[in-house]
Amino acid sequence: MKEIKTHGPILAPNGRLVWKMYRETARTLLPVALVEKGNPELGVENPPAGVRQVVLNLFARRQSYTYRAVLEALAREAVSTGYSPEELLENLISACWVDKQIKLGRDGLSQVEVRLVPGDRLRAALAEQAGQQDRVVREWLSGQQALLERLRDGGRMLVGVRGEVLCRIITCLTEYFGQVRCYLAGEGPVPEISWRGGTWRFQPGRLPNNFTLAVEFLLCTGYMLQVRDTGFEWKELGPVLFPGIGASKRFDRLRPQLLEFLETISGFSPEQVGLISRGSLYSIYLVGDLSLQSSGGGMPLQVNRQALVALTNIQVEEAAAIQSRAGKVLLTENRALLLKMYKTGWLARQTDLLVLGLDGRLRGAHRRLLQELGQAAGRNFYAWVDTDAAGQSIAAAVAGMLPGTLFVLPPGQLCSFEEWSSRLQHNPALRNTEQEEYLGEPPLWDRLFL
Structure with missing residues (x-):
């Protein structure tokens, strides 16, 4: 050369x-x-x-x-x-x-x-920033390791599921902190947590990040296992490490992933670990025949077929069994359709239709209802959602759970999910429409659902 x-x-x-x-x-x-x-x-x-x-x-x-x-x-x-x-x-x-x-x-x-x-000035600024980031990371690591030692000391007294889960949490945290120490010493790669839900990579210039949130979540869960004999609520976790206003929302952004992560490393469901509530309370609006059997036995909760009812997600989540005599189920993204069908008296005349309102989001209790209702052979499912990105996401999730679901395409046509998606993709005029633009009236509903 x-x-x-x-x-x-x-x-x-x-x-x-x-x-x-x-x-x-x-x-x-x-x-x-x-x-x-x-x-x-x-x-x-x-x-x-x-x-x-x-x-x-x-x-x-x-x-x-x-x-x-x-x-x-x-x-x-x-x-x-x-x-x-x-x-x-x-x-x-x-x-x-x-x-x-x-x-x-x-x-x-x-x-x-x-x-x-x-250039020279940028190199100096980068070096100063790296030094600040290094100090912040070392302070974070020191604080987390102190709580880990408290978990080790107190964990020796726990037995059963709580003791087993705490032992696994301590093992994982020991490994993760070891990765961070090696990285800071220049002796190892960027730390990461790899599990079935994906990979969370440590980002020293951005705290908190998914890696640090997962570590903090495990620490807080381990602490709750030690101090809460009767279980703990989701919103109690964040204040363990971050007392003050807003701390209860610390882990909300990753709630589904963190709970699945906990189940992955512990081998037990969050409820078996001790989580008595996932920190959310919301309503599920419906009209039609529905019966919820409580886990404690006794008389089931029977929904009046002609009444507009608001159940809580807790009632749905804690139900031992969910049944309906309706042969058809309509899922509507927005409450406007549910209200119009109810106020016009159209729903009062339907004996074989159950209508569920999402209020804009497909949440855990809605999924539980759909999964339980989907087990009955011969039941037909329909979904009426917006055609924007959020509506398409809901549609994809519903189609994944209930493959035979028919979707309402504007202004009033039933399609399979594949055809519905294809029509939206090839016709921009159909995209980004709201359900309220074409709610229609009883004759349209008769044609679609009867």
Whole structure:
């Protein structure tokens, strides 16, 4: 390989410093690259704080980007500052925040590629940020390890399921903390938690992240196993580590995943571990025949066929059995259809139809109802949802649970899920419509559902 020689710096007409890179050939020196840097002696003013933060975040992830990639990253800040992305980038170069590397063609003149790398000021800022992140991570690790030691000390007295689960939690946490220590010492890869639900990777520059939330969730669950003989509520977990307003919502963003994660590593359902409530209380609106048998026996809760009823998710979740004599079930995303069908008296005339209202979201209790009702042979299911992204997500979930479900396509046609999705994809006019735009009246409902 021929030796690369560097010549410079040369003061360019724009005041910047330029280094020329040459490859030595048999007869001459062939220019292969240029490096253009800001001139610190010119004292060019620092870019705005928002612009500096953009490049800090960008180059914390990678050390080299194309010119276009950095322009795209600066686009939002360009709007707020009133300067174009090109002007902001040129200011970053002149102020020694970013250096420009230009790869030349074989002719030594044409520019083949322009890449940007951290300049002196950006390197210093990145080093300072890394030091701050390192301190924050070490403080986080120290605090979590202190609670882990308390779990070890108190866990020796627990027996049965609680003792077994706590032992497994301690084992997992010991492994995760070991990964973090090795990473901080430069002796291991980025820590991660891999399980059947996916991979949660440690992000030292972003606390909390999914990795740290999973660790904190296990610590809080282990603590509750020690101090709550009669079980614990979901909202009690966050305040264990983070007392104060809002702490009860600490783990809400990952609630389904964290509960599944706990079941995966412990081998027991969250309820068997001791979770007596998942921290949510909401209503399920319905009209039609429905019977809920409680786990304690006794008379079942029988819903009046002609009444508009609001059950709680707790009633549905705790029911030992769910039954209905209705041969048809209609699922409606929005309450407007349910209310109109009820107020017009149309539902009072239906003896074989159960209508369930989602109120905009398909939640755990709705899923339980649909799964139980779907076990009966010969029962027909219908779904009427919006055609926006949220409605399509609900439709996909319903089709996954109940493959034979028919969906209402605007303005009033029943389709399989496959046809419904295909029609939406190929006809933009059908997308992003609300159910309320075409609720219709009893003649339409008769045609669709009777």
